[in-house]
Amino acid sequence: MEYLNDMALFVEVVKVRSFRKAAEGLDMPNSTLSRRISGLEKAIGLRLLHRTTRKIELTEAGQLYYERCKRIVDEARLAHEQLGEMLARPSGLLRASLPVDFANVYLAPLIAEFARQYPGISFDFDLTPRQVDLISEPVDVVIRMGEPPSSNLIARKLASLQRFLYASPRYLEVSGEPRSPVDLAHHDCLRLRGPGSDRWTLSGKGETEQVDIGGRFELNSVGMLRRLASLDLGITLLPEGIAAQDVAQGKLRRILPDWQGSPVSVYALTETRLLPAKTQRFIEFVRDKLAAQ
Template identity: 70%
Template sequence: MELLNDMALFVEVAHARSFRRAADASGVPSSTLSRRISGLEKAIGLRLLHRTTRKVELTEAGQLYFERCRRIVEEARIAHEQLGEMLAQPSGVLRASLPVDFATIYMAPLVAEFARRYPGISFEFDLTPRRVDLVTEPFDVAIRMGELADSNLIARLLARLPVQVYASPRYLELSGEPMHPSDLARHECLGLPKANKWTLQREGEVVEVEVGGRFQVNSVGMFRRLATLDLGVILLPQEIASEDVAAGRLRPVLPQWHGTPTSVYALTETRLLPAKTQRFIEFLHEHLGQRPRGAE
């Protein structure tokens, strides 16, 4: 424990680049900080700091030690915080990166319920399709859909959302209703760029069909809207289509057939999470995939 305390004091000094500022931040006198860090250097056998009358600079060894110690000290702090917050409501700012269309269409009501449940938490959401860097960017968690590329991040599977084919009643009236997945090759199929093959399955039977159409859009919300405007057939998670289905703007096509379920993941840099982040992930895991009222 004494070593961890000395590491924490070193991190404070290295961050502030000043014994005086570190003393103000930590409440530990400068003389004590200097003595404890000198003892740490002696125990390690390497100099960690260059000390001058004006400032403190890290040695090469000190920079390496600071980068390693900062993570250890932060995780120890979070561990203590988690124990304390077992007895209290979590609080603080939750910074999350969310997929644009899924967040707008489906997650917003869940976020509203979570916010009501935890009034001490405030939120900063970044809705973006790009792959954010959880190491260098200030996000507590990223929610992502689809299968993930290999990385050093911690991924927790939140849900596998069932996928269905949909079209508007008017489109089906004008173009006819597909009776088998192979019929989709003759229809206008709306979707993401390069998604020119749809795989559908029914009770162990799997059919892969080449699809095409006039619109390829890099936004789920956009091609969902185009489908409600009678422009084609879409393949979409049921949870995202449910509002339009309930309103009669879309209806299921080939109801016995389903696409490959869409996975939803929570990504974090570490397994040691503040209570606010842990509660958010647990809440989404509990609620994602529960079909909204009015959906089929």
């Protein structure tokens, strides 16, 4: 049984790649943690970690041991949490990485409602478009817009957002307003970075059109697309909720109203299917609320 405790300590050290950070998170002396891991290595008869003054790295044996240990530790933690749910509501710190604009427009009111419903949960949100490493970083769930990359992560679909075409009144005054999808080929189009960014698929009037587009701006932020469009720099595809405020203020106008772009999917990504109650409830809550909108 002592091995199981040391395995859990080893997993925490590997997750944060630091004895000091792991010791702080576990609320135990750094020296005690280091001694326990050294004892585990001696008991196994193999070195699991390469230690330097600046970082730690897994040995080949350590990598194999970590993959096996993590599954065991996750199963044990989940078993305790599921039993604990019979007596108490989900609690603890929920760490999530969220896309900035989607979080501000769609998630903020849902998070407020979720926080009121589960007062035992506290939150640490990282609003960023960067690719988060769920294995090496202390993040419970990542929410991203667009199809997830092929990986070993577990992807759960949360929503599918319809997208429409928008431009500023000033841009349309200067450049003219498209009357059909093929006219977009002659306009500056603000594009979201990704595969197929130079071609938009539009549906409407019972048919589908694929239009080759061009323009000077390609980026990875939906909010920046909206902002540049409102500054008269071109036409862009946006979810209705993202564009709503600028439309209400007259900064953007929907064009080609009979047509819409291909929907953008929203996914929750986790490292494992074995989720603690706080994470499972959060994902389910967001999925159900977005489906009801």
